[in-house]
Amino acid sequence: MQVTRVENLSKEKFIEEHLLGNKPVIVTDGMKSWDRDKFTPEYLKSQFGDTFVQVYDDLFNLQNVDTLSTYIDKNFNRTEEEGRALEYMRWYTKLKDVDFYWSDDVFDALKPFWSHPYFAPMDSLAIPCSMGEAGKDITKSRFPYKGLFISGKGSRTRLHRDPFGSNAILCQFYGEKKMYLYHPDKVDSVMNGDEFVDVMNVDHNKFPDFSNIEADYEDTLKPGEIILFPSGWFHDVTCISDSISITWNFVHSMELPKLYNFIENNPEDGQLEILRFFLKDKVSADAGINEIKPFFESKLVGV
Ligand SMILES: O=C(O)CCC(=O)C(=O)O
Numbered sequence: 001m002q003v004t005r006v007e008n009l010s011k012e013k014f015i016e017e018h019l020l021g022n023k024p025v026i027v028t029d030g031m032k033s034w035d036r037d038k039f040t041p042e043y044l045k046s047q048f049g050d051t052f053v054q055v056y057d058d059l060f061n062l063q064n065v066d067t068l069s070t071y072i073d074k075n076f077n078r079t080e081e082e083g084r085a086l087e088y089m090r091w092y093t094k095l096k097d098v099d100f101y102w103s104d105d106v107f108d109a110l111k112p113f114w115s116h117p118y119f120a121p122m123d124s125l126a127i128p129c130s131m132g133e134a135g136k137d138i139t140k141s142r143f144p145y146k147g148l149f150i151s152g153k154g155s156r157t158r159l160h161r162d163p164f165g166s167n168a169i170l171c172q173f174y175g176e177k178k179m180y181l182y183h184p185d186k187v188d189s190v191m192n193g194d195e196f197v198d199v200m201n202v203d204h205n206k207f208p209d210f211s212n213i214e215a216d217y218e219d220t221l222k223p224g225e226i227i228l229f230p231s232g233w234f235h236d237v238t239c240i241s242d243s244i245s246i247t248w249n250f251v252h253s254m255e256l257p258k259l260y261n262f263i264e265n266n267p268e269d270g271q272l273e274i275l276r277f278f279l280k281d282k283v284s285a286d287a288g289i290n291e292i293k294p295f296f297e298s299k300l301v302g303v
C-alpha cells in the first residue's frame with residue numbers, strides 16, 4: 001500500500017490524525033516556496049565542498065569523515081561498472097562523541113532557502129526545546145537529529161526506528177527514495193533484542209516471524225515531497241537515485257507521557273545522552289526522569 005498523499009494539510013489535522021493518530025503521511029505541497037535549486041550536488045559542492053562531513057554505513061555507524069567534494073565525486077553519478085554507492089553522508093548537527101555543532105554552519109547558510117513546513121507545529125513541541133526562541137523553527141534550531149542527508153544511488157538507511165519514540169520528518173530535495181514502513185506493533189517480527197532485521201537480506205534464524213508479515217507501506221518519495229515517519233514506525237530507505245534530503249526528529253507536547261515512559265523504561269538508552277547534552281544548562285549530565293520531567297513541564301506552561 002502507498003502512503004496517503006495530501007496537500008493543504010492543517011496543523012490541527014496533522015497533529016490529530018498523524019501525530020496522535022500515529023499514521024504516516026506524505027505532504028506534496030510542503031516545499032513549494034522553497035529554493036530547491038540550492039540543494040543540488042553542484043551548489044552544495046560549490047559552497048561547502050571543502051568542509052569535512054560524516055560518512056556512515058547503511059545504519060548509523062560512523063565510518064569516516066571526508067570533504068563534501070570527495071564524497072560527492074566518489075558516490076554520485078556512479079556508472080554501472082562502479083556499482084551502487086555504499087557510503088551514506090549524514091551531516092548531523094551534533095555527534096555523540098564530539099562536543100561541537102557539526103552542521104550548524106551549513107544550516108545557517110541554507111536557512112534562507114527553505115522554511116519550517118507550514119503544517120508542522122512550532123509552538124506546541126516538547127522537542128526541539130533547548131535553544132531558546134530559535135529552537136522550534138527547524139531552519140534555525142540547533143537541536144541534534146537534524147541532518148542534511150547526501151547519498152549516492154544505491155546507498156541505504158537500513159530498517160530502524162527513531163530515537164526515544166520521536167517522530168521524523170524527511171524532506172526530499174533531490175532524487176528519489178524507495179521506502180518500506182512497518183507498524184510499531186510489528187516490533188517482535190522486525191527486532192531481535194537491539195537488532196533490526198535487514199529487510200533485503202533476512203536472517204530467518206534471528207527473525208523467524210519476519211516471513212509472516214508484510215510492510216504496511218511501500219512507496220517512493222519524490223523531489224518536493226515531505227514524509228512523516230510517526231513515533232515508533234520502522235522504516236527502511238534506499239536511494240534509487242543520487243539524493244539530497246533534510247530530516248529531523250521532534251516530540252509534540254501531547255506525546256510527552258510517551259516520552260516519559262520511554263525514559264523511565266530505558267534509562268540507559270544511549271540516545272538520551274544527546275538529549276541531556278542539549279538540556280545541559282538545565283539538567284545534570286546523568287539526569288533521569290525525575291529531573292527531566294519538571295523541565296518539560298515548565299516549558300509547557302501556556303502551550
Ligand atoms: O532518508 C534516509 O535515508 C533515512 C531517513 C530516516 O530514517 C528518517 O528521516 O528518520
Ligand SMILES: [Fe+2]
Nearest residue numbers: 161162168235
Ligand atoms: Fe529514521
